[in-house]
Amino acid sequence: MFxxxxxxxxxxxxxxxKVEETKTRLNSVLVDETSADxxxxxxxxxxxxxKAISIDESLLADKEELEDYLIITLNKAIEKASKINENEMAIAAKAGMPNIPGMDMFK
Known part of the structure; x- marks a missing residue:
């Protein structure tokens, strides 16, 4: 038993x-998102x-428009990054899980 x-x-x-190694590796995986225009x-x-934000100078004249663009674009980028992160972390966690009866939800 022991x-x-x-x-x-x-x-x-x-x-x-494996999870810690995956977290470290994900620091080097870059996700780019660009506004529609x-x-x-x-x-x-x-x-x-x-890591970086690039803003067209035409947006600097209108604070509200710039804020709206930033919110939309950042949210899209965060969503993409989150999906990559969740998938990679799930793979790392699943790979190292011991075979415990009744814990097959990770498969």
């Missing part, structure tokens, strides 16, 4: 290590950290 428990603990540690471009990591 042999199984020890093996299970090793698998859980392995899963945790190409006036704003944002770049995020797959961990949803903003």
């Amino acid at each position: 042999g199984d428990l020890s093996g299970m603990m090793d698998k859980l540690k392995e899963a945790q290590q 190409k006036k704003i471009k944002v770049t995020l990591t797959a961990n949803r950290e903003i």
Whole structure:
């Protein structure tokens, strides 16, 4: 029984290590999003950290328009980054999960 428990603990540690490695790797995965008219471009990591924002000068004259563009474009970029992040983290967690009866929801 203790042999199984020890093996299970090793698998859980392995899963945790895979998740941490995936988090680190996702810092280098860049997600770009551009507004429909190409006036704003944002770049995020797959961990949803903003790396760059480029704004067309024509938007600088109208504060409200600029704010609207930023909100829409950032939300789209965050949504893309979140999907990548969730998929990669699920794969990493699933790969290291021990075979525990009744815990097949990760498969």
